[in-house]
Amino acid sequence: MPFIHELKTHLAGLLPGLRRRRAYADLLQVEVAIDITADAATEQARAGRLAYTAEQADREAEQILRTVLADNRVTPEEIPLLRTALRNIHHSAEADHRLGDTLHV
Numbered sequence: 132m133p134f135i136h137e138l139k140t141h142l143a144g145l146l147p148g149l150r151r152r153r154a155y156a157d158l159l160q161v162e163v164a165i166d167i168t169a170d171a172a173t174e175q176a177r178a179g180r181l182a183y184t185a186e187q188a189d190r191e192a193e194q195i196l197r198t199v200l201a202d203n204r205v206t207p208e209e210i211p212l213l214r215t216a217l218r219n220i221h222h223s224a225e226a227d228h229r230l231g232d233t234l235h236v
Contacts, residue, residue, distance in 0.1 A: 135175060139168045178233045185226035192219035 142165045149158040195216040199209045 135168055135172045139165060139172070142168065174233055178230055181226045181230040181233060185223045185230065188219040188223035188226065192216040192223070195219070 142161050145161050146158065149155075149161060195212050199205055199212050199216075205213065
């Protein structure tokens with residue numbers, strides 16, 4: 132994400148000179164580029180949140196499975212834990228799918 136911030140800062144630095152020179156066509160192009168850069172930063176932040184959500188769901192499912200399978204057997208009392216692990220895996224898959232949509236993959 133730092134490169135997007137750096138690009139936005141660089142583009143914003145061009146604005147004063149373009150305004151002084153009254154280079155309105157170039158000014159408009161730079162302003163559009165700044166808007167596109169802001170949109171890219173927003174999408175990148177969203178992708179980061181989705182990736183974090185998927186990772187957390189995976190880690191929770193993993194911890195549940197490790198706990199349940201630690202003694203190499205599953206008791207009836209542990210069935211609800213396995214259902215929770217399955218829900219977490221499903222949430223992770225949903226976040227991965229939304230991440231793919233966000234990245235237009």
